Amino acid sequence: MTHAEAKSLDVILDNEQRDGYCSGEVVSGHISLKLSEATTVKTIKVLLKGYAQVSWMHKRSCCSEERKYLFLSKTLVSTTDTQDLIFFDSGTYEIPFDLQLPQSPLVSSFSGKHGRVYYMVQAVLKRELCIISHIDVNVPTLISPVSQTCKKMIGCWIFTSGPISLTASIDRQGYCNGESIPIYALIENCSSRLVVPKAVIYQIQIYTYKGKTKSIKQVVASARGNEVPSDTSSRWNGNTLKIPPVSPSILNSDILRLEYLLAVIVQVPGAKNLEVQLPVVIGTSGHGMSSRSIVNMSLLYPTFTLPDVAEAPPSxxxxxxxxxxxxxxxxxxxxxxxxxxxxxxxxxxxxxxxxxxxxxxxxxxxxxxxxxxxxxxxxxxxxxx
Structure with missing residues (x-):
């Protein structure tokens, strides 16, 4: 939330004229929130804090100390399991609160020359701040091409119907949000079955705790290719798959990693699919190399052309x-x-x-x-x- 969105955030007590509060009493009031435009927040809390502070100079050195006597917290507005943020339209909001002081004796408020005892009621409005780690996809490790091949026989023993092979590659590993990944692939179907190729971008979330890991794999983008009949082949010469708005790769945390994979899959009816996985890094800057190596990549695969149509014989x-x-x-x-x-x-x-x-x-x-x-x-x- 910016200062332009929130005009004011005030704590107003129900009895402003009261001299003070004693142990066991209830401090009540409301929080006044004025918004100039619509915004979202995560939590709104009210805090009651009590501190004692002393500070003075002694022989050119500072003598200071602080003690915390009281800390009460109450959440007034919070998100739920199904709601990450709470929406507030522009306008004025009054959110009531009440906090009960403990029954134990409290130190009286005081303000002196070298110290003070004070209590305060504080309103806290929390909104998440998005931090993006800069990842330049122009570094040498991310501009090199990557390729992978796999092959399998369909059937078993004497009932095999021929192999299916898949070769897939990309011209670089680093991309940014909104870019399209050119995919180069060769699918050779020597089996008796009709197969269907497709491309998928996976997001891999890896969580680590004391040597244990937990991972979540989910699809963020996919595209389906044309069917490849039996005894034929199909070639992708730069078929593109666009990267949707996703979080950049997280590679510098020891407890949470965020990785991406580009998978080219050949779906085979009645058998396990063929799949090659190519690592991809989603960065924040440095793209603009879309036409740098398309020519080189096209040389990896033979060009398939139909034979010239013969001239018709005489009637x-x-x-x-x-x-x-x-x-x-x-x-x-x-x-x-x-x-x-x-x-x-x-x-x-x-x-x-x-x-x-x-x-x-x-x-x-x-x-x-x-x-x-x-x-x-x-x-x-x-x-x-």
Whole structure:
């Protein structure tokens, strides 16, 4: 909370004209809080403190001492397990309080030349202050690339269906909030299953107490890639995953660490997923290197390109005229014995002999279908003695 947000924070007692209080009595009043704009607080407390202080100079040295006689505390406004901060709109708030003095005798208030005994009621408004440790992601350890590979067989014993391999890398390890991480990955699916890749940013919270550790792992960002069918491969050439607003990495505390991991996962139906984890440090400054090493990273993986589409063959009409087709059909039928013309094998051959093939657009690059077309077009004259 800034001074501009809080105009005033005052403690007002119910009986301001009273000369004093005795042991066992109740001190009551209210806290007046005036806010110029909306704000959030964590706690509001009222404290009652009592001290005795003495101080004087003796032979160029200071003689001083302090004793605490009383300390009472009462929380008036506080957060709950499900509420981290309490919201206050602009305006004036009056929060009542009461504190009972102890029954034991108290030292009377006094103010002298070299000391005093005093009691005070204090209002405390607590609001968390955010401290950010500076982490420069331009240091040499954070600008170097990191890569990892894993591979596994799908199935067991004689029922294996082929391996699945995953290689993933990033061009550096240091990033800042709001940056996008370019991910380079190669997924080779030689199995019989359809797999799905995805990228995830994990936040790892590590707590330490007397040699014991407790960790919490949670997802802060994720993205799903395209499916990779059986016997195919897929390449990520700089697919990006944006870092959401998160706390910077904490690496300088001996009891609490905050780390981040970028994981590339290949989800395999009916089997354990493939996963590679790459360490990432979330810093506070020093980014701006997004295009520094993209070219180098792209050289880590081969470039997959489809073969050039072959030129379409000439049409059937350009090769065989109608006169040639009729002449060949008539001469072939006349030169065959009747018993052979009635055979089913010869009838099948003659049905497709010199018939136009299917259009080129229907065949394309399918080699198996193209082989069948060529087989039907080939005249099987060796069947005739």
């Amino acid at each position: 059937y009409a350009e090769v065989v005229s109608e006169e040639q087709f009729e002449e060949h059909r008539t001469s072939t039928c006349q030169s065959r014995p009747d018993w052979l013309l009635d055979g089913s094998a010869f009838a099948c051959i003659q049905q497709f002999h010199l018939q136009p093939p299917p259009p080129y657009s229907e065949v394309g690059l399918n080699s198996k279908l193209l082989a069948k077309v060529l087989l039907w077009r080939r005249p099987k004259t060796h069947l005739v003695p």
